[in-house]
Amino acid sequence: MTVALKKTIKINVERLNEDIRAFPQVHPITEDMNITHKGVSRLVMLDRYTFKDTEKITLSEGDFVVLTIKEDPKFPARGLGYIISIDWQAKMAKVLVEEDYRGVLDKPEEIETGIINRSLDVIEKPLEVFYEQIAKRNATGLASVEKTEEKRKEWFEKFYHELVTMNFVPAGRVLYGAGADTDVTYFNCYVMPFVKDSREGISEHRKQVMEIMSRGGGVGTNGSTLRPRNTLARGVNGKSSGSVSWLDDIAKLTHLVEQGGSRRGAQMIMLADWHPDIIDFIISKMQNPRILRFLIENIDNDYIKKAAQDKLKFTPLTEQEKTMYQGITNYKHIPGLGGFSERIIKDAEEKLRVGGTYSVHNSEFLTGANISICLTNDFMQAVENDAEYELRFPDVESYDAEGMKAYNDTWHEVGDVREWEKQGHKVRVYRKIKAKDLWNLINICATYSAEPGIFFIDNANDMTNAQAYGQKVVATNPCGMVA
Template identity: 85%
Template sequence: MTVGTEQKMSINVEKLNKDIAAFPQVHPVTKDMKLTHKGVSRLVMLDRYTFKDTEKITLSEGDFVVLTIKEDPKFPARGLGYIKDIDWQAKSASVLIDEEYRHSLDKPEEVETGIVKRSLDVIEKPLEIFYEQIAKRNATGLASVETTEEKRNEWFEKFYQELVNLNFIPAGRVLYGAGAGTDVTYFNCYVMPFVKDSREGISEHRKQVMEIMSRGGGVGTNGSTLRPRNTLARGVNGKSSGSVSWLDDIAKLTHLVEQGGSRRGAQMIMLADWHPDIIEFIISKMQNPRILRYLIENTNDEAIKKYAQDKLKFTPLTQQEIDMYQGIINYKQIPGSGGFSEKIIKDAEIKLRTGGTYSVHNSEFLTGANISVTLTKDFMDAVENDADYELRFPDVEGYNEENMKAYNENWYKVGDVREWERQGYKVRTYRKIKAKELWNLVNICATYSAEPGIFFIDNANDMTNAKAYGQQVVATNPCGRVA
């Protein structure tokens, strides 16, 4: 039996089953199997959820593989194909790419032949090509907790029937991990507790995020417990670099940690509307120079102007560029000269009038995470009443030894400046801002860059059943925000 594709090559199921015999986790292909899915769904199933021969001990010519077709550092394109030949010494292989994925090819010879040469490091051989195989592996893994063979068989059958009939489809990490015998998580996403405001606390938080992501989980972090920029750090007699810089450090883990399977990591990072670093947080991820210039020209808040100016980068035209653009415009003055379209001439006029080009500083900042602002009822009331809103944080600079001990031990457990104040601790107001200015900033940035999202944290805590267990909502995982 072979499974055909649109290409000249096809999957040799008899050989595949012989290869599968070396992997006790994988169930062989049988004639009754039919669920392969189509298009993107098929690629996602094969790339993210199937069990693969990662060590390539069975890889050989003719094998069906999933591979990186376009090697972009941020957004590589994956696709399917067949091994034409392997150079084990050079650790590379020639692969015939399925017609469906050839649109990602950019080299002329690859486009013409459909054959690419890629490192074995970006080629993987899926051993499960039907969804039924995944369902059987999952059912085996889920039933494995039973203490008798009879019960394991009984629950295998029950789980399998629900899975194969698509009555129930587990989360991706379950599909990938259950029954695979690997140390990956069975949960897609996690929410971390508030970050403890110390070097040790940040390091421990970072360590846990890294561990979760390495096992395939996405992570949500609320950084509102980290002290604001330029706040005194008494232990080292210095100033804090601020919550936003530390959150960027945590976000970078998304780019550094290779997750279980091949899915890209996901993080959600949140900051409270009352945090003194909230303006920097929102603007730091803005990638559109035009919006930064709009903010500078239209806001009445000096802090918004400052952070927009800090993010905006201006590169003056060189003399050579000035001469080139002036030369283009000069053609406009010569009747019948042709040569340049109206669009090119208009662009040259704008460039000369502006005197340079605008871009952004730190374009990679916080790109490892989605960001959201946790919005309180107090803030929304201030917006509705066009009132001032206080940006506040525990007054760590004014605390005595006893207060500082309480801060170090308990602030990260509370995580809300309002509750901290209710408990009798001094809170410092760093500044006031018109609530509508901050609200407009959120909306403008979200409109033109889809960041930040918003999360109504008071509403979430009012409605959650976590209160019954003495818990609170700290943040959401990457799937839970409103963009």
């Protein structure tokens, strides 16, 4: 492609308006429209909030598109460009990428020309390229509930004025969904009720999370009602795999569900500080082997050490690797020979000294969610007083038929072991731990892996106006925090 063509290619507004006629939800481009935003804001608007020709009915050469420029399984890069040619049989297209998005290209010919060959599956054609189009669609959708045409027109004008002047900017799910005539949510994020501690309850919770995420909503879950690891499950005469394992299963939905629009799913998963699985939960997302080794060597708590040891993975050197690293270290003893930097030689010496390499087990564990700890006033007082803190849960192993019925019927509505005990139900203390040890563990993991966050749940419930409606705070959604 010539330099001249690269400079002159632009959106063909007249042809785009012709394409828009096939989509009654979309308002045509008019001469007074000028809001496109810049930089990342422009990409986010076009990628996440605009109405698109998802079936590619109108896609043709010269079209302006949003696409995945770098197809990385974990961190794909999106960008903007123009269709140069389409091979419908192969379902591929050549795209001229806008200069701002070429920095992630790695093939020499792509870097030189800016032209890439991509599957049509990762290419989308936005029909709304100005913010005013989105504002008009939103205003139309929001005013559509009025009963008369006169009222719909009146409220369209009011809504449109507030939106287009940006006196009010709705949440992303409203921008994407309002007026689009699609089954997506108008809420960005949700908080789920406590999970009922049964296979059926977990399955129902999982189903609801999946439905919300598929329509574009983020979800907050508190798993504190799920019984701890190795607790008896009488119905199947077996042991529970624990709350953290079940929460990981729910978190995996983030990777599995393709959301309404193009954004990835979002989840916040929480566990209370009194839950017996809390140490496993805190360490679950630690990816740094050195920090795990530090915990093992410096924390004076056997359970924390065991949890760190369970997460840490050691792979012994093979004979071939030993020979290779020994060969590298030998270089420093031979005058005049180079080829290895001091850093490489030190690394080889360290591997020989240790006898292998450290990594982590389950590196993908809970990666579909952010995690946070629900901190209680009781725990924080124990930290201040340098006291022991009890990790406890309803004593389901000792309940008779009547006790289990009460547990199955109401525990998920209470969701707090302190309140459960006040109601007269038996509670089991699984272990005691110095509160400062647990507090230090939270801080170490948060410092070196950015998780867990902390949520002062007692403070939230003391201050919320939800109490006036007979409700309480269970968790936050992914947008609500983390501390």
